[in-house]
Amino acid sequence: MDTDVLVVGAGPTGLFVAAELTRAGISTTVIDKGNGPSTHSKALAVHARTLDTFATRQFASDVVERGLPVRVLRIFAGGTERAQLSIDDIASPYPYMLSLPQSVTERLLLDQLDAAGGGVEWNTELVDARDEEDGVTAHLDGAEERTVRARWLVGCDGAHSRVRQTADFGWAGEDIDAHFALIDAEIRSDVIDRSTAQIFVLDDGRNCGFVPLPGGGQRIILTLTEAPDAEVDRAFFQDQLTTHVDPDLDVQTDEWASYFSVRQRVVDTYRQGRVCLAGDAAHAHSPVGGQGMNTDLQDAHNLAWKLAAVIDGDADTRLLDTYEAERRPLAEQVVRLTGRGTRFIGRQSWWLRILRITALTLLAHVDFLRTRFLGAISQTGVTHTDSPLVQNPLGQAAGSLRAGYFAPNLSLADDGALHDHLSPTSHVALIPTGAPVPPPLTETELLVKRISESTLHAHDGPSSAVIVVRPDGYVGYSGSLDDDRTLREYLAEHGLAPHR
Incomplete structure (x- = not known):
């Protein structure tokens, strides 16, 4: 094999996938038919959940420093200001929409890839690819035509994806x-x-x-x-x-x-054999709400750690099935909601004008509606509670540390904060200060960290909980400290990669 993974497309999605894989020690080749990073602003909104995601890789502060936080939306009609919608009521350390041109976001992600030891082959495009039993054979056209053998192919090459076309994925909408x-x-x-x-x-x-x-x-x-x-x-x-x-x-x-x-389009499957799709190659929708790039980056974050675990032999390919199980329903939801929003704001009539003014005013003044709206727009409402990859024996008793929820950056009793210890290859197990380490955890190489009872209580969690946080920051397991059998079954079933 020439490379473990061939990533086609060096926009935000491809750069983030490649940076994650390279950081995990996976040999990764990135190609893009362009002559360099984008110089246009394109996608502008970086939402709270994307910044949460960047925080798990310790570069959210670099992104925030380059952008402009927007905390208020003012609504005008007939020359008069009708309402102000505060957008800082978001469950995140980043309670705002960050205004940041995509060109800057790409540069920051390219810096992450460079720091991990990777790079991009510009002016190189995919001609065709053949998925075989043990890998993918790809024909490339760049400075010279050549053939590359890769164990996996990831298409991050946008709505007109050559990878999607070559591998004959369905693309309906x-x-x-x-x-x-x-x-x-x-x-x-x-x-x-x-x-x-x-x-x-x-x-x-x-x-x-x-x-x-x-x-x-x-x-x-x-x-x-x-x-x-x-x-x-x-x-x-x-x-x-x-x-x-x-x-x-x-x-x-x-x-x-x-x-x-x-x-509006959603691909019929996110993986065929050894070919995966992510970002706009897998879904296309209206730009209303600034969901596009944010959804794309969440795809990248979800896929990369799973693909790294499969390549390293820490998990079998069933783990990759959870990529589609977790991300495709969310893409369908984004397509559905942005489609409704587009029809609502894009059609012209006197009664729709009145309805828009009324709806926007209600959003500004009704707390329940504003909270639901901001959770959807910021993507902080995204959970994986229905995923086959999470297990939640504690049920509602786990509070905001329930399996399938994104884990806040909890202060640890013994060493900094949770997000400081997450990486593409690291699950982190959290147990209360002073509690014995459950035997199933001593039988693995998972990183075990201590959390105070007061911190658990602050997040409505019980004082006797054991929490396993996935590399992408989502809680994979929330169980009782003395339930060794269920914890052992979870660890065995999901083949968690040892900490490196």
């Missing part, structure tokens, strides 16, 4: 009759706030959103009734914004502009 134009621009306006996000429900029934960019400028998104006849550029937005938002607004400079319509 629908198109939505909705049209959007966006621009990143420096503007001058006394109406537009530079510290909050703003939505304007326009008099003609359309919508216009503004999100501040780090370093100045705004991401401006405008719904359209149909595909535009004219080019979407600075002049187009100048005309639209002075007519419908602020007659004195001046679009001074622009960095990037684009028009897009919406296609």
Whole structure:
């Protein structure tokens, strides 16, 4: 074999998969047909669960430092501010939406890959690939044509994925009759706030959103009734914004502009043989809510540690079946919810305009609705409680440490905080201070850490719990300290990799 894993696509998904695998000691080759990292802002929103994920690899602070936290969404209609939606009520150390251009996110992920000892072969594309019993044979076209033998192939090459096409994955869905134009621009306006996000429900029934960019400028998104006849550029937005938002607004400079319509797709399976798909190669949906890149990065985080365990021989390929079991239902949910949101904001009529204003106002003022909305948008509401990979003998008694929930960065009694000890190859077992180590844990090489009873109680957990946290930060097991049989069965059934 030339490499353990061939990753096709060096966007955020491919870079994160490759960094995780390389950090785990898996030989990884990354190719991309582009000539270097993206220079366009593209995806802008980095949500709380993505920052939680980065925290498990100890680089969330680097990401936050480069971005702009947005904590308030202001809602306007008829020239009047109707409501302010606070978006800081999120169950995370990062209670905001971080505004950060995708180009910067990619650079930070590329730094992670470089630090792990990996890199990217730019100007190289996949021609075709053949899945065989013991590996994948891939034909590449770059500086020269060549054939690469890999044990596994991971397609992270976007909505037009060559990997998906070559391996003949099913790709079904629908198109939505909705049209959007966006621009990143420096503007001058006394109406537009530079510290909050703003939505304007326009008099003609359309919508216009503004999100501040780090370093100045705004991401401006405008719904359209149909595909535009004219080019979407600075002049187009100048005309639209002075007519419908602020007659004195001046679009001074622009960095990037684009028009897009919406296609919704989910691949029929996330793995065929030795070929896996992740990110936009596996699902495509509306950009409403900024879910795309965040969902993609969660795919990468979920897949990489499982693939590393299989390659290292710590688990069989059944572990990879849980990648689809955990991630595909969430992709279907994102497609469903963003589709509804797109239809809600993308269609124009007087009664829909009134309904939008009412709905946004209710979100701002009704705590229950706001909490549900923010949990979905920030993805902090994502759990894997129905996964075959988690076991929760304690049931509801485990509180926020219930199996399938994302583990908060708990303070440890003996050594720092939980996320400091997670890696692509490390499960961490947590037991109360002073308690004997359960025999099943002494029979493995899992990293065992101590947690105080007060910390357990602060998260509604019992004082006699044993918690096993997976490499991706999700709780895999929540059980009683004296239930050796169930813990031993869990460890044996899931073939947990020893700590290295």
